[in-house]
Amino acid sequence: MDVRTLCLGILSLCDASGYEIKKLFEDGPFSEFLDASYGSIYPSLTRLTEDGLVSFQTMEQDGRPDKKVYSITANGRIAFMSALDEDPSEDRYRSEFLFYLVFSHLMSANRVAQLIDARIETYKNKMRTISDMLETADTPGARFLAGHSKAVIEAAIRYLEENRHLVEGEAMLGQSASVGHHLEHRQSSERAVGRTGS
Amino acid sequence: MDVRTLCLGILSLCDASGYEIKKLFEDGPFSEFLDASYGSIYPSLTRLTEDGLVSFQTMEQDGRPDKKVYSITANGRIAFMSALDEDPSEDRYRSEFLFYLVFSHLMSANRVAQLIDARIETYKNKMRTISDMLETADTPGARFLAGHSKAVIEAAIRYLEENRHLVEGEAMLGQSASVGHHLEHRQSSERAVGRTGS
DNA sequence: AGAAACATGTAATCGGTTACATGATTAT
DNA sequence: ATAATCATGTAACCGATTACATGTTTCT
Numbered sequence: 272m273d274v275r276t277l278c279l280g281i282l283s284l285c286d287a288s289g290y291e292i293k294k295l296f297e298d299g300p301f302s303e304f305l306d307a308s309y310g311s312i313y314p315s316l317t318r319l320t321e322d323g324l325v326s327f328q329t330m331e332q333d334g335r336p337d338k339k340v341y342s343i344t345a346n347g348r349i350a351f352m353s354a355l356d357e358d359p360s361e362d363r364y365r366s367e368f369l370f371y372l373v374f375s376h377l378m379s380a381n382r383v384a385q386l387i388d389a390r391i392e393t394y395k396n397k398m399r400t401i402s403d404m405l406e407t408a409d410t411p412g413a414r415f416l417a418g419h420s421k422a423v424i425e426a427a428i429r430y431l432e433e434n435r436h437l438v439e440g441e442a443m444l445g446q447s448a449s450v451g452h453h454l455e456h457r458q459s460s461e462r463a464v465g466r467t468g469s
Numbered sequence: 470m471d472v473r474t475l476c477l478g479i480l481s482l483c484d485a486s487g488y489e490i491k492k493l494f495e496d497g498p499f500s501e502f503l504d505a506s507y508g509s510i511y512p513s514l515t516r517l518t519e520d521g522l523v524s525f526q527t528m529e530q531d532g533r534p535d536k537k538v539y540s541i542t543a544n545g546r547i548a549f550m551s552a553l554d555e556d557p558s559e560d561r562y563r564s565e566f567l568f569y570l571v572f573s574h575l576m577s578a579n580r581v582a583q584l585i586d587a588r589i590e591t592y593k594n595k596m597r598t599i600s601d602m603l604e605t606a607d608t609p610g611a612r613f614l615a616g617h618s619k620a621v622i623e624a625a626i627r628y629l630e631e632n633r634h635l636v637e638g639e640a641m642l643g644q645s646a647s648v649g650h651h652l653e654h655r656q657s658s659e660r661a662v663g664r665t666g667s
Numbered sequence: 668a669g670a671a672a673c674a675t676g677t678a679a680t681c682g683g684t685t686a687c688a689t690g691a692t693t694a695t
Numbered sequence: 696a697t698a699a700t701c702a703t704g705t706a707a708c709c710g711a712t713t714a715c716a717t718g719t720t721t722c723t
Contacts, residue, residue, distance in 0.1 A: 272568070273683095274683080280568065283572070284571075288702075288703090289702080289703070290701065290702050300571070301568070304562055304564040304567045305564075305568060306563070308683070308684055308685080309684095309703080309704080310683065310684060310685070310704090310705085310706095311684075313703065334691070334693090334701095335691075335700090336690075336702040336703070337702075338701085338703085339702090351575075352575055355572060355575060358587075359584070361591075362563065362564040362566060363562075363563045363564075364501065364502055364560070364561075364563075365502060365503060366503075366560040366561075367557035367560075368560060369502045369614060370470070370478065370502065370503060371553060371557050372610060373482075373498070373499075373610050373611075373614060374478060374549075375609070375610050376608075377481070377550055377553060378553055382553075386557070389556075393559075411573070411635045411636055411638065412570060412571050415570060415573075415636050418628065418632055418635075419628055419632075422627070422628040423625055423628070426620050426621050426624030427617070430616065430617055430620040437610075438609055438613050440609065450483050450497070450498060472710085486675090487674080487675070487676090488673070488674050488675075507675080508676090508677085508678095508714090509711055511675065511676055511677090512676085515676090530674090532719065532720055533672095533674070533719075533720075534674040534718075535674075536673085536675090537674090
């Protein structure tokens with residue numbers, strides 16, 4: 272699902288400018304599971320306008336730049352509902368933090384502790400944001416979303432606090448066999464025939 | 470952190486071919502929080518070889534194509550450990566599923582239920598994979614990672630099962646104010662000056 | 668018979684980010 | 696003073712995915 276459809280969905284909930292849509296991705300209820308930059312939002316809005324799926328009104332403001340407030344059109348609503356008929360793509364989760372922890376044996380215990388402390392701190396900040404959302408959520412969908420984030424983040428914090436000792440032992444070098452055994456080299460019929468590049 | 474560094478990290482744990490690295494991203498212990506395609510892995514390995522950070526041995530195999538088994542070099546280890554000194558970038562999580570649920574009011578209760586059922590099914594499959602990993606994990610890092618995934622996924626399943634009723638009520642149309650109030654339009658000094666595109 | 672696994676690699680494409688350009692106002 | 700917020704937009708760049716190209720063996 273591209274940024275165009277994401278914008279269309281947001282505009283099906285309320286009118287907004289490109290700047291405001293970006294804020295919704297950044298701090299609002301969508302921040303936990305979506306993101307898009309101005310460089311993708313503005314061109315999307317232009318395309319959607321060309322395709323007749325949204326329209327806009329230019330608003331003059333005192334002491335602020337003009338703003339284009341976009342509204343979804345009837346065709347836009349139809350297009351968005353068609354998009355919802357497609358199955359959602361799989362979640363994509365990418366965490367350098369977790370990748371780092373695979374290599375805790377290459378870092379000092381202090382470094383690992385610092386990494387985990389920072390992570391817990393980030394989570395706790397998010398929890399504050401989410402608690403605010405839960406309080407102000409006035410639709411089931413919004414409450415559901417906020418509650419979901421809360422449940423998952425709470426579980427992550429609890430896990431980190433209870434199990435950090437597992438990776439904070441001082442750097443024990445040596446190879447991790449746990450990855451190796453995912454690759455069962457068939458020693459039998461393998462023959463090395465050359466070495467390059469070292 | 471680009472695919473090059475990811476490959477370097479994996480090769481710091483054990484020798485592997487490009488194909489095997491891909492499998493590690495796909496089914497192995499990294500599948501929960503990383504991904505990369507052949508189209509990025511093979512060129513990365515070539516670049517790493519050119520830079521002297523890895524080397525490879527060509528292995529002839531009976532009844533299978535030749536395979537290039539890569540090993541990290543001393544310089545490679547140094548480069549990777551330098552990479553670990555940088556702070557990890559923030560997690561990126563992208564979920565169309567959660568985005569869809571914001572619009573549960575635009576879908577039939579059946580469709581929403583079907584979406585949630587599929588999601589729970591996916592989670593339960595993952596749980597099986599992770600249980601296997603937990604059993605075979607022979608290093609603290611591996612156990613820690615698997616345990617983390619387990620804790621988070623369990624929380625998500627529990628939440629979905631206990632709260633799905635919130636979004637499975639039959640389509641109640643109308644606008645969601647919960648997004649709107651994240652955008653406090655300063656009605657006072659705003660003036661519409663034109664409408665375009667509808 | 669056909670699909671899936673094994674195995675490597677290139678080229679075209681594409682979506683998206685980063686940086687740039689501009690500029691007033693408000694908060695620190 | 697300086698940074699941050701408000702506000703829109705373009706161009707360059709880049710990393711990564713997708714599709715293509717090739718071929719054997721094993722599983723269903």
